[in-house]
Amino acid sequence: MRSAESMQIMTNTMAKFIDVVGKRLPDDIVGKLSELRATEDSPLAKAIYDSMFDNLAKAAELDRPICQDTGVISFFVKAGAKFPLLASLNGILVESVRIATTDSPLRHNAVQIFDEVNTNDNIGEKIPYVHWEIVDDGDEVEIEIYMAGGGGSLPGRAITLMPSAGYEGIVKYVFDTMVDWGINACPPLLIGIGIAGSAEIAAILSKKAILRPIGTAHPNPKGAEFEKLMEKGLNELGIGPQGLTGNSTVMGVHVESAARHPSSLSVGLSVGCWAHRRGTIRLKKDNSYEIKSHAGVAL
Ligand code: SF4
Structure with missing residues (x-):
């Protein structure tokens, strides 16, 4: 497959996964919130947890982000040195944020320093933030998406x-x-x-x-x-x-x-925060993917 085609597929995969991360919490966080709800005695604390679970259900039903603040997006990349699109990955990630901002949609959260202007597409100076680690000489990359809200x-x-x-x-x-x-x-x-x-x-x-x-x-x-x-x-x-x-x-x-x-x-x-929106995805050289954080999700 030509690399331009591969880049398009990876970009779309990442844009769709950003959409999932904004609308569905990872499995471990949902499990922990259920566990904590069960340990609360006061009606007020239980009601707060119930409203969180109502919120999650509504987000799924209405296909909307869990919180209005969809954050500034960071990617933590653990790359194999032989991943074929390594040199293009930064551009792929930036473009995936641009697409998700329109398609999900995501709130516009990138304000340029000194100019104090919102870029209106979640792309700004060094944003989305990408943290790189070359972890082995394999041909796959594992990417953590994190949505850092203001609060x-x-x-x-x-x-x-x-x-x-x-x-x-x-x-x-x-x-x-x-x-x-x-x-x-x-x-x-x-x-x-x-x-x-x-x-x-x-x-x-x-x-x-x-x-x-x-x-x-x-x-x-x-x-x-x-x-x-x-x-x-x-x-x-x-x-x-x-x-x-x-x-x-x-x-x-x-x-x-x-x-x-x-x-x-x-x-x-x-x-x-309680709406801890992170997701882990593994991208492979044949353009397939494996989602580790959200069971049963297909993009
Ligand atoms: S702290 Fe989290 S749940 Fe609260 S407003 Fe910010 S992103 Fe939303």
């Missing part, structure tokens, strides 16, 4: 602490941020924490942490324990669904880490 982005931040602040310093930073800003992000939240030696590494790791499926754990048993303790503690804040109090404030806490400089300890924080 969910508000608690996002990163800081470099003195190492003497220790892991207690990380905990304090996350709790202070959640108390100040968590309510803006439409709880229950998926909390991503990056720990590294510089702010930019910690920040990107925190975003990657919220792309991990719920139920996965940090590979270091101490990291996994840290995640569990943070989840328990954040739930005890009692912020609850949509900030109206309840037993659970978070869907989970995920930590991603990188070795640090001996003299610095950086923390990044990213938050996913």
